[in-house]
Amino acid sequence: MQAQLAALVGELGLPTFPQNSDGDVVFxxxxxxxxxxxxxxxxxxxxxxxxxxxGILVRVIASSLPAESLRLDSRLTRLTLTDDAVEAxxxxxxxxxxxVSASHVILALPPRLLEATMSFSPALGEATAARWRxxxxxxxxxxxxxxxxxxPFWRDAGLSGTAQSMVGPLAEIxxxxxxxxxxPCSGSSAFHRPGASWxxxxxxxxLRSVNSSRCSDRRPxxxxxxxxxxxxxxx
Ligand SMILES: Cc1cc2nc3c(=O)[nH]c(=O)nc-3n(C[C@H](O)[C@H](O)[C@H](O)COP(=O)(O)OP(=O)(O)OC[C@H]3O[C@@H](n4cnc5c(N)ncnc54)[C@H](O)[C@@H]3O)c2cc1C
Numbered sequence: 001m002q003a004q005l006a007a008l009v010g011e012l013g014l015p016t017f018p019q020n021s022d023g024d025v026v027f028x029x030x031x032x033x034x035x036x037x038x039x040x041x042x043x044x045x046x047x048x049x050x051x052x053x054x055g056i057l058v059r060v061i062a063s064s065l066p067a068e069s070l071r072l073d074s075r076l077t078r079l080t081l082t083d084d085a086v087e088a089x090x091x092x093x094x095x096x097x098x099x100v101s102a103s104h105v106i107l108a109l110p111p112r113l114l115e116a117t118m119s120f121s122p123a124l125g126e127a128t129a130a131r132w133r134x135x136x137x138x139x140x141x142x143x144x145x146x147x148x149x150x151x152p153f154w155r156d157a158g159l160s161g162t163a164q165s166m167v168g169p170l171a172e173i174x175x176x177x178x179x180x181x182x183x184p185c186s187g188s189s190a191f192h193r194p195g196a197s198w199x200x201x202x203x204x205x206x207l208r209s210v211n212s213s214r215c216s217d218r219r220p221x222x223x224x225x226x227x228x229x230x231x232x233x234x235x
């Protein structure tokens with residue numbers, strides 16, 4: 001775990017558990033080759049998960065704040081610097097606008113998003129705006145989804161649940177089984193948006209993924225055949 005986040009998790013006393021990585025991994029190098037199975041390696045550092053999911057971190061931090069200082073379902077649209085404060089304008093889900101005065105504002109959004117969706121007074125300098133527009137966001141071309149299964153069936157076949165594809169659209173698959181293994185297990189996948197480029201600029205191709213139904217016998221079919229059609233919420 002990233003050191004500062006690990007310190008915060010420890011300070012808040014949140015229980016963690018290691019992400020399962022026991023077993024073999026599957027790697028798809030190119031579209032004309034079947035995915036290959038390799039012996040898994042010990043992760044260093046070990047990937048960790050929070051009991052209750054990452055949302056628990058947000059909930060615990062938020063619980064120490066006064067309720068009136070939280071704005072949910074609200075979008076920050078404008079920041080105005082006055083003589084002695086910063087005026088923050090929020091638009092609530094129903095469209096109502098609210099201005100909040102603050103001595104300091106910390107923005108926790110990608111700079112590109114800030115530049116594209118918010119207004120500032122005084123206006124951002126062109127050099128700053130250009131820098132924000134040009135600052136890439138970690139994982140921006142990726143999306144994530146969870147496929148939920150009744151049990152981690154891939155483990156029966158000696159697979160860790162870890163798979164990677166250079167072909168896409170699924171780029172990475174991990175075993176995201178929750179802490180309470182009796183609950184439905186989930187495989188988590190990152191997939192690459194069609195038409196987007198990889199971080200090195202290589203265009204992505206809409207080829208079949210390791211989860212494709214077009215599996216040959218050489219492919220570990222366990223990754224492609226859900227043990228259950230019934231998904232249930234986890235955590
Ligand atoms: C496919 C994928 C896989 C990843 N895998 C991992 C992993 O394995 N391990 C790991 O540690 N990290 C991983 N990450 C990265 C991790 O998800 C991010 O680093 C983390 O979510 C960033 O948190 P954040 O609070 O900075 O931003 P976000 O989680 O993006 O939160 C920003 C929030 O701001 C809200 N917002 C946007 N505009 C406004 C506005 N104008 N006003 C008010 N609110 C606004 C958004 O709705 C959102 O809720 C992955 C990311 C992706 C996409």
